[in-house]
Amino acid sequence: MPSLSVPLVVVDDHPMVVLGLRTLFHQRPEVEVVAYAHDAAAALAACREHRPRVVILDVALEGSPIDGFALCRRVRAEIASVEVVFYTGREEIGIANQAFAAGAHGVVSKADASSDLLRAILLVSRGKTYTSPVFAARAEATEFGDLSPKQLAVLRHLAEGRDRKEMAQRMGIGEETVKTHLAEVRRKLGARTSAQAVAIGLLNALFDPAAAP
Template identity: 35%
Template structure:
């Protein structure tokens, strides 16, 4: 009976898929059974072939690894997913964990042994987060989640809009905007509106290229 850990590689970069296949195929108990270049391809493959572990790219055209993870786990909840990302902010890690990933690795680490350990660990039903990722996850868990409206206010604040401008753009009262700003400062541990924006970028709640 074949006891191999069956793996699907998901990444929009062909060279990255090639590299991952080479690294993972070198391990005797691993069997790379497929590749996908998008979340849609990954979902279709998982539905049909039921891999044990999926290595998932974070950022892909037409959707990211978080959305793909959510869709896969909704249809095939037993799938074990490891997210591979160039992003390692607290918020990015938090979003991935909340989506249901069982492991999170940074692509910049370049540690094949770590990737192999991660696949073996999640395949066994456990989670795998390197210490630097685990530390950021612990820090993020201390912070309250921002509401969708608070995120909207934060984005407009980062763009430099005044309270009055934000009120008009969001269709809410000036006092409501002020209340959201108070909540934002409290949740982010910020002394003022400028520091709130700085912290949001540092934690990955906002990204410079958005």
């Protein structure tokens, strides 16, 4: 019978952080740490060997030739099934946007409760996104260009996990029109993927996730 735990690789250059996460995850049956790494080379090797579902990654990786953003792009390029959650002590403006642009689906502050990190892991393992409230409060005020009401509606439906067919039925438009709206949403938000578009939308409060279109 296959394990229901989410396999993780944890990457952080601070031994005390790794020790803390080791203790946290050891007590949680929802996750299983398959490898720990302290630098980019070891992280890549661990991901290639273990093929985890989620990688927990710090932004700063002292002693590595690349930072966490570059490592995220390399991991995602090599193993498309891997999702990345950044777990960082940096809280300056723009960090979350950089993380999502690199291909991550989650960003958690080290100042957050451990339950927030676990929630982020479980959400991204199911293809969802998570942004720490710390980063939402520091969201970069970027001029994205105006999204039309239809495009905002599409973005909300996307955040709720609906596919193009469902969106078309709910909005009373054709699937090709939905596809066009999605392309425009990604273009205006500077997102490469639909998941990134949702994350940027949530991060910058472009829509109310609780409001049904």
